[in-house]
Each structure stands twice: as structure tokens, then as C-alpha cells.
Amino acid sequence: MSVDLPLVARGKVREIYDAGPDRLLLVASDRISAYDFVLPTPIPDKGAVLTRLSVWWFEQLTPVLSSFGATHHLVSASDVPADVAGRAILVRRLEMLPVECVARGYLSGSGTKEYERTGSIRDVALPAGLVEGSQLPSPVFTPSTKAEMGEHDEPIDFPRVISLVGASRAEELRELTLALYRRGAEIAADAGIVLADTKFEFGAAGDSLVLGDEVLTPDSSRFWPADTWSPGAVQPSYDKQFVRDWLTSSGWDRVSEPPELPEDVVAATRERYVTAYERLTGQTFA
Numbered sequence: 001m002s003v004d005l006p007l008v009a010r011g012k013v014r015e016i017y018d019a020g021p022d023r024l025l026l027v028a029s030d031r032i033s034a035y036d037f038v039l040p041t042p043i044p045d046k047g048a049v050l051t052r053l054s055v056w057w058f059e060q061l062t063p064v065l066s067s068f069g070a071t072h073h074l075v076s077a078s079d080v081p082a083d084v085a086g087r088a089i090l091v092r093r094l095e096m097l098p099v100e101c102v103a104r105g106y107l108s109g110s111g112t113k114e115y116e117r118t119g120s121i122r123d124v125a126l127p128a129g130l131v132e133g134s135q136l137p138s139p140v141f142t143p144s145t146k147a148e149m150g151e152h153d154e155p156i157d158f159p160r161v162i163s164l165v166g167a168s169r170a171e172e173l174r175e176l177t178l179a180l181y182r183r184g185a186e187i188a189a190d191a192g193i194v195l196a197d198t199k200f201e202f203g204a205a206g207d208s209l210v211l212g213d214e215v216l217t218p219d220s221s222r223f224w225p226a227d228t229w230s231p232g233a234v235q236p237s238y239d240k241q242f243v244r245d246w247l248t249s250s251g252w253d254r255v256s257e258p259p260e261l262p263e264d265v266v267a268a269t270r271e272r273y274v275t276a277y278e279r280l281t282g283q284t285f286a
Ligand SMILES: N#Cc1c(N)ncnc1-c1cnn(CCN2CCOCC2)c1
Pocket: 009, 011, 016, 024, 026, 073, 091, 092, 093, 094, 095, 096, 201, 203, 212, 213, 214
């Protein structure tokens, strides 16, 4: 694969290229990460499935964005280089805001640790008795700062968001993030998927917010199968559980480079991505 454009940024599973003064090309690879490692074995069609899913979500979320006077950055999913057709989108170049806008509807990961320590998540006090996987009384905005490549994002509180983007925009980011999460969770629930949490990135165009990055994919969100949701333990990941279980069973030490995945795990994982797309969108991936 070659994209004859200057590389702007390379993440674990995606690249961003310079496509002109007001355009960027976002390319999703078939790479998969687990336990903070990029695995050596690609998942065929993962990049295409997640790109098509993002494009579909941009359309589904447009009414919510419009109600806030906001838009999204997607320009085209077809006007892209042939080598990356189907797994790349042409987007508007934005002034990205330095805040990772995370919405949590369920207690998980670092959220559980914060709750166990403080009885709350950021400035939101929570009822006693919640456990890993519990649904929160209402979704919570848990922003973080964007970390350098390979580092973990740093949790920040709302006053810090205000210091970064101003009070009015901070409030707008919180309310829009929660509104987008609620709509996404509603649609996901109809597809038998729990949207436990998700991360949005926004840019600014004049006074308006613009939704950027990828949206509501299994890479930017925690997707859990609704039919096995059972608070009290770490929930199985909708898309990565086969990979996680195999890596654990393989004896990998989670420090050295991870091993290649067996074909059956690759095939089962690809199927999970395709099934998630087809259930959410009602469209066949093929
Ligand atoms: N989207 C977008 C976008 C845009 N539409 N305009 C200008 N810049 C960007 C852009 C540049 N870097 N990123 C972060 C990308 N994330 C980093 C962490 O890892 C996940 C990806 C966003």
C-alpha cells in the first residue's frame, strides 16, 4: 500500500496524511492493538469495516450535531487514493482542540479505579455499591489530554478543560459529548451492543465545533455484547475478547513482543467486526 502524500501522523492503527491546504486523509489499517501492543498479525478488513462504520455514524449523528450548531469533518469516503479505497476518508483540516472528550455510561477500567478510590468519577458523585461493569445513573463526561504517541492520555477535571478552551466551549464540549454518546448508546442497544464508553475529538471552525477523528468504533469505544452483560467483573470485549483470551492462554508475558495470532482467532475477530457493522447499520459489509 502506498499513499503518495506527506505523512502527518501515525497512530497505533491509523495514519494521517496531508491532502492539501484544507484537507487531510485518514487511513485506517488492519492492525489491531491489545494490552497496549500493536500485534504482528493484521485482521483482514478491519480498517475497511471501522472506516465504513465511522462514515455511517457521522450520518446518524448529524441531527445531534446540528442541534448544537456543530458539524463533522467528513468530506468524502470515495475521493481517496485507490490503494486505500474503502479504508480511508478525506476530511476537513481543523484546529483540533486539546481535549479527548470521553463519555462513560458504565463503570470500567480507570473509571472503576477512580470510583473505588473516591466514590465518584471526576466531579460527579456516584451511589455506593457500584461495581466493574455497572451502568452509571447517567453518562459522565471524563475528559483527558491528548498524550504523545504511545503514552496514555492524562485524565483532567472540568476546570482544566475550561483553562484549555474557555468556559463556554468547555460546557459545549461536555453537553455535545454526552448527547452524542446517548444517541450512540441508543442505536447500539438496538443492535444488542452495550456502548460502555467512547472518545470523541473535536476541532473548531470559527465559533462552531466540528466532530473529528473516527467515531463510535470499537477502537475508540468499549463495545460489550448486551446478552452477556453482567456487572461484577471485567466485561468481555465485543471485538477483542478472542484476541485477549488467546494471548493470555499463549503464555505471552505481556512485556516482550506479542506472538502471531492463529488463523482461527484472526477469522473469528474479523467476523466480530463485520457482525458489529452489520448489526449496527443493518447493511451487509460485503
Ligand atoms: N481527525 C482529525 C483532524 C482534522 N480533521 N484536522 C486536523 N487534525 C486532525 C488530527 C490530527 N491528529 N489527530 C488526532 C488523531 N488521534 C490521535 C490519537 O490517536 C488517535 C487519533 C486529529
